[in-house]
Amino acid sequence: MFTKTFASAAVLALLLPATQTMAASHSEEEKDRIDATDTLPDAKPGECYAKVIVPAEYETKTEQVLIKPESEKVEVKPAVFDEAEKSIIAKEGFTKVKVIPAKFREEFEEVEVAKASTEWVTSLGKKGIPASPALLAAAKTNSIDISSAAIGECFKEYYVPAKYEKTEKEVLVKEESEEIKVAAAQFEETEETVVVKQASKKKVYKPAEYETIEEKIEIEPAKAVWKKGDGPITKIDNSTGEIMCLIQVPAKYKIIKKTVLKTPSTIDLVEVPEEAKGVKVSKLVSDATIDKVKIPAEYKKITLTNKVSDASFTWRGAAVDGEGTYTGNQICLKEIPAQFTKVKKLVIDTPAAIEEEKVEPVAKLIKVSNVATEAEEIRTTIPAEYNTVEKRAKVSSERLEWRRVLCKTNMGPDINKRIQQALKDAGVYTGAVDGNVGRGTMSAVERFQKDNGLATGGLTIDTLEKLGVM
Structure with missing residues (x-):
């Protein structure tokens, strides 16, 4: 364990006056963020603190969403008919004349x-x-x-x-x-009406009508994230500070297609009139x-x-x-x-001469149908359908806090190399392990903090402990 705490010159600039100036320049998107940096921490002599951003905490919940309501399936069993035969005169008899030229x-x-x-x-x-x-x-x-x-x-x-x-x-x-x-x-073509199917009652099933709609479900609420930006450097005790910008990350949504009932199914009792068939017959006119x-x-x-x-x-x-x-x-x-x-x-x-021949009438058998059993309906209930949707809910808001940091005055080449090597082992640093802490090393620190849910904004003691350096 180190016996002394250190603070980098880059994070010492994030003192209270600079924080108040930055907070005043942001919009209403910061209302969700909790600022716990109004007063400096109760530090011991030799300890250094930096103003850091503690990310918001979220939890994922599942929710059942109705995508298709309960419905009913109706099957109509048609009526049954008995068939019979009926004889009719299709063509009357006549005299056929043949000419011998x-x-x-x-x-x-x-x-x-x-x-x-x-x-x-x-x-x-x-x-x-x-x-x-x-x-x-x-x-x-x-x-x-x-x-x-x-x-x-x-x-x-x-x-x-x-x-x-x-x-x-x-x-x-x-x-x-x-x-x-x-x-x-000469014959006259006429139609003789014959009842081929008796009148009955028919149940007509009109199925339910559905329509597909899209519902936008929030799975992760909007959040504000602090990121480093470019701007004038604030001078506090001859130390340079960095400008922090609060970036609004929009909420995440998922579009779900839902089938909703538009018109329920109905059964209509329809009177089916008798069916008559027109049979063509030839009537002798002359x-x-x-x-x-x-x-x-x-x-x-x-x-x-x-x-x-x-x-x-x-x-x-x-x-x-x-x-x-x-x-x-x-x-x-x-x-x-x-x-x-x-x-x-x-x-x-x-x-020339003529010959006469008598042609006998022609009879024809036709089929007719009589109602034996009336139509009936069969109903079956179709259960509703649901879909499981994951939603991300915020547990705690993002906040600004003062955290202990490693002071630059006590950061020698040895500790700096150990930090760089730990970052390289974590896969976030690709530069040289030379003990010179610059922009590349600090960018790797911030990446490591975000990957592990740590507060960002400085080389905090929590980060050093997570890296295994302390």
């Missing part, structure tokens, strides 16, 4: 498409070609009566072909016939009818070629010698036979 046979008819005519050609042989209009005009100019020329008669000169025009002629290709049209029987329609004959237009004017010639007869020089051109009147084509036409072989 008429049958036709093919016949061919030869139709003249071009009448027989005559034509002036350059030769009566196979190599003869039609004479040109210039040749025929030359023949007429030379007093040749072309209109009275005989078939097979030839003239020498130019040939002018005859003119033709085309006309149309209607030729019967399908005789007039008769078509039988049958109007099917029976089938027969209508005979005449189909007119069909004709086909064909093109006929008719001669408009004969060819004209200005040549002399081939057997008549005439004046002049033979040009080498010759025209002969040649007969062109008529042209025919075969046309196919359809002739009625068997006329």
Whole structure:
């Protein structure tokens, strides 16, 4: 044990006048702090004291918080029905009419498409070609009566072909016939109402409605903590002091989600009306009818070629010698036979007819349901749910007190090294163990005090004892 007590120059500045000046500069956040430093302690000669901050004390308590109130689960057992079958007429009987179409046979008819005519050609042989209009005009100019020329008669000169025009002629290709049209029987679609489920009473469960809310629970109240700050140095007996700032640490809260009842569950007794099913049925409105329609004959237009004017010639007869020089051109009147084509036409072989058939009505079985057992409800109670929350409550407030400290005048290199080594062993000091107590050593002291719940503000005797130095 040391026989003398020491005080550092850094903490000797925290005397009463400086404390009063600092306290006056803080806000209402200091109201929770207890200041027990109004008077200096009753010290013995050679003892030194420093004004230190004793931290507030807290204890942790657990509390049960309701997160979901007691509720009720309701199950509805539905009604039971018996099934039965019922026969109804789904479609009435009617008369079905079938049409047998008429049958036709093919016949061919030869139709003249071009009448027989005559034509002036350059030769009566196979190599003869039609004479040109210039040749025929030359023949007429030379007093040749072309209109009275005989078939097979030839003239020498130019040939002018005859003119033709085309006309149309209607030729019967399908005789007039008769078509039988049958109007099917007409039905009216109606619905027949059949009760398939009797009226009953139904219990409808409307579940309770819950909503989730968030509740903010204080688990640690707000507190004020003294920390060293920067500012002017107060001079007391040629010793320098340090400025202490009171920092407000806000309260700690925990957000808890709670399920609260919004609307309780209810059971409503609902009248369930009987269920009727509409069954489609076909009602005969009118029976089938027969209508005979005449189909007119069909004709086909064909093109006929008719001669408009004969060819004209200005040549002399081939057997008549005439004046002049033979040009080498010759025209002969040649007969062109008529042209025919075969046309196919359809002739009625068997006329159309009808057949009638009676269709029987159609019956249908449907299922119906009758109430056997009414619906019932089953209720089950669901217990409330709770959550355990930890709350930190303050036992004693933070306070300022005078505590004995180690005086700097008696702090030699040996004791300083022992303090530094003890701090290093505690894991709060990383500097050199050189016996020089500076800012690094004092910062480690304050860290050690906070870690062990000791008063901060100076190198107190309690701290030295905790370090095992004393």
